[in-house]
Amino acid sequence: MSHHTYKKIEIIGTSTLSIEDAINNAIGQAAGTVRGLSWFEVVETRGTIGEGHVTHWQVTVKIGFTID
Numbered sequence: 452m453s454h455h456t457y458k459k460i461e462i463i464g465t466s467t468l469s470i471e472d473a474i475n476n477a478i479g480q481a482a483g484t485v486r487g488l489s490w491f492e493v494v495e496t497r498g499t500i501g502e503g504h505v506t507h508w509q510v511t512v513k514i515g516f517t518i519d
Contacts, residue, residue: 465507467506474493490514493512496509
């Protein structure tokens, strides 16, 4: 059995469309610079309201990845 060592980073993804899109934006951006992404957890969700509806989502995610 192999052993892995992980590191976690915390980033914020944003979207005007949805929470899921904000998560995907955060992960997509991280994937461009960090190797070995393995998992994520949503730790905070917030947004802005305009004219009685959500206009912008912000989602804080912790992303885990393996380190060499």
